[in-house]
Amino acid sequence: MKIGIEHIAIYAKDTKKLSDWYKNLFDGEIVYDNKKGTYFVAFSDKSMIEFCTADSENVPTALTVPGIRHIAFSVEPDEFDALVKKVTETGAEILKDAVVNEKGIGTMFFRDIEGNILHLISRKTPLV
Structure with a gap:
């Protein structure tokens, strides 16, 4: 069995701005845009991040608290x-x-x- 992580998802207030930031910083490519605020950015190793619209602000956490x-x-x-x-x-x-x-x-x-x-x-x- 061949298993891998295809993508992770990040919920964001401004998915366009955030997906562009990742695309530009990591030389990614937007490979999906549903025209409703969902984007997939792919990287050179074929991994992806999905950006979805959040309904609240992100509350940044400390680096060492439990969870992902x-x-x-x-x-x-x-x-x-x-x-x-x-x-x-x-x-x-x-x-x-x-x-x-x-x-x-x-x-x-x-x-x-x-x-x-x-x-x-x-x-x-x-x-x-």
């Missing part, structure tokens, strides 16, 4: 610094500064424009 807490985006080691710079230039709230540890694993935590937590990760050797 972040989306991790993988980036090649030689592209990590450039993407960190791109994130910083968006004015995103940085939760944990970009670091590369002694094993060469680069990480950074930040919020998107609606307060959702994102994680950049760069591994010289993938876990799988």
Whole structure:
């Protein structure tokens, strides 16, 4: 059996603005627009995020409270610094500064424009 995660969904106040933000930051492509506020953004590995219209404001949570807490985006080691710079230039709230540890694993935590937590990760050797 071949199982994978096709997409996750983010409910947002402004789905167009948020989906464009992800598309531009991560070089994605809008592959679905129902003309009613639902968008799918696809990334180079064929994973997707669905953006749906929320009926209330997002209440940002702390990084370590229980529940699903972040989306991790993988980036090649030689592209990590450039993407960190791109994130910083968006004015995103940085939760944990970009670091590369002694094993060469680069990480950074930040919020998107609606307060959702994102994680950049760069591994010289993938876990799988």
